[in-house]
Amino acid sequence: MKINLKITYLFAALIISTFSYAQKNQDITYSSIGAVQSRSSHEIAASNWSIGGETMDRDFTDFDQWKQYLGATGAKKIRLQAGWAKCEPKKGEYDFEWLDRIIDEVIAQGVEPWLQTSYGNPIYEGGGMPNLSGGFPVSEEALAAWDQWVMELVKRYKGRVKIWEIWNESDLNSENTPDAYSKIFVRTAEIIRSEIPEATIYALSLAGINVEYVEPFLAYLKKHDKLDLVDVITLHGYTYRPEEIYTKYEKIQSLTKSYSDHIIIGQGELGCPSENQKHYALKNYPWTEVSQSKWMLRKLLGDLGRDIPSLYFSIIDMNYVRVLEKVNGKITVLKDPIYTVNTKGLIKAKKDNTVDYLKPSYFAYQNLTSIFDYSLKRITNYPYVTDASSSLSVYGYRADSSDYQVVTIWENGDTPNNSTNKTTIDFEFTNGNFSEPVYVDMRTGEIFDIPKNDWSKKGTHYKFINIPIYDSPILIAEKSLIKLKSKKK
Incomplete structure (x- = not known):
């Protein structure tokens, strides 16, 4: 199958050795030195990053179509939905194949499975529906079957799955009090811990925060002395401006x-x-493929800047098919199934769930996982001074191996747009540590030298002038901390 990757424009700048920005009444030219080299999940020991592989329990994506692209993302965990209704199509008969x-396969690719128990199963009276907002099992028979x-x-998965999440977005159904x-929960x-005492258990998976x-x-949980059953409370909270959710x-x-x-x-x-x-x-x-990439980077790096484990939903577009509905308390089969598509994937899917092409966000996600693994540690309240008039997100990280630094910067005041225009601002890092700083555009993966007359240092006090920024993360980073893609001979 021939796949149109549609990435030519991402790497066009690598053919040209320089690029320019209009800034502060002058033009400044940066010299390109290459692009970020991606790393596979096997090549990364540990990181903050998970990827979504949801909805396969309802066949909204086809694993065989996209599995070859999973390990190349660099993600260390993948969220999967076990799908009670798919596993037990007939009472007492299980299909786990x-x-x-x-x-x-995900384990073979160096990615740890995170398995969610959901949704309901309509073969049981009071068993709930096999979809989002479908409702918990409530009858005695359905609960015993659950x-x-x-x-x-x-x-079955003891020894292969350590992370278990219980239900998805229960707060979307008013009956799920x-x-x-x-x-x-x-x-x-308690069933999970009875067989896997060391299991990590995720709770709530809230849509609204x-x-x-x-x-x-x-x-x-406190009343019943069960707080020890929870390790992580997982939160969603979709907002058009990704930073808006953090107060909640x-x-x-x-x-x-x-x-x-x-x-946590x-x-x-x-x-x-x-x-x-x-x-x-x-x-x-x-939304466009450009603004999607910006949103993804801003949300995940915003989470990292707050020490929050983070997931991107999802690896591929999802072709939703709704065939059941509940009418007057009874489950009925729709005469005409409802088809819709959720385009949040890093991979563009065709209507038959085959891969169309890898979106720019796929490569931006690779840039993220390649650079930000657990060898970089966040510097709490990283000190900086800037002449920017716009609202910024700025976070500093240091390398375990050298104490050299990476600083993430982006404008955060609005919903990401489709423009790639940049403006320039000046920064002072009062506790910096750089030997050979470079500029990285996380969206494209392009890496550039920062001209020597655009930065200076005095002890740990660093000044950077005319740094191009926009509403997508850029880095001022120590060159040795960025793995550069080898140039083809």
Whole structure:
């Protein structure tokens, strides 16, 4: 199958040795020295980054079509949905072959599976629906069947799956109250821990970041002495300007700490469309493949700058097919299935779920994973001074091996747009450490020398002038910390 990668424009600048920006009444030319070399998941020991592989339980994507591109992303974890209804199509009869293939393959590619137990199963009365907002199992028979399915999962994947997440976005269904979620969580988590005592368990997977949902959950666990069942509370929270969500994250983080000193928060599912779409999160906005890349980088690096484990949703576009609906309490088959597409993928999918091409965001994600692994440590409250009039995000990192630094910078005041125009500003880093600083555009992966007359140092005080910035992350980085792509001979 011939795949159109559509990446020519990303690397065109590598053919030309320089580029220019109009700035502060003058033109400044940077010399190109190459591009970021991607690293596979096998080549990266550990990092903050996960990738979404969701919806295969409903066949909205086809693993065999995109699996060859997984390890090349550099992601260290992948979120998968186990799919009760797909695993148990007939009462008491299980089919795990589809999930076996996926879990074994992702592990072989150096990616750790993170397995979510969801959704309902309509073969049981009161078993819920097999889709988002479908509702928990509630009848005695359905709950017993749920318990048995979870036990079968845990026994089967013990030794292969350590990370388990219980349900997805339960807060989207008004019937899924905090009390109802707390009960399904505890019964499920106890089954998991009974077979895998060392299991890492993720809770809540909230669509909306509401204290009113989290606090009753934590209070329930405390009352029943079950707080030890939770390791991570996963939060979503789609916002057009990615930085807008953090005040809500901080509230949840503060609340969680008041109950437990071992539970952390993690970003468990966020992504951005690559075109204007009428359905799903972040709909009805003129997104492009450029603005998608910007959004992705800003959200993930914003999480990193707050020490929040982070996931991008999703690796490939999802072709949604809805065939069931609940009418007057009864589940019925739709006469005409509803087809929609969710374009948040790093890979463009065709209608038959085959791969069309790798989007620019795929390569931007590779740039992220290549540079920001666990060998870089965040510098808390990295000190800087700037003449910028716009709102900025600025975070500093140091290398374990050398103490040299990488600084991430972007304009954060608005929703990412489609423009690639940049303006220039000056920076002072009062506790910097650079020997040979370079400029990196994270979106394209291009690397440039910073002219010697545009930076200076006095002890640990560094000055950088005329640094081009825009609403997408750029780096001022020590050259030795950036793996450069080898030039073809």
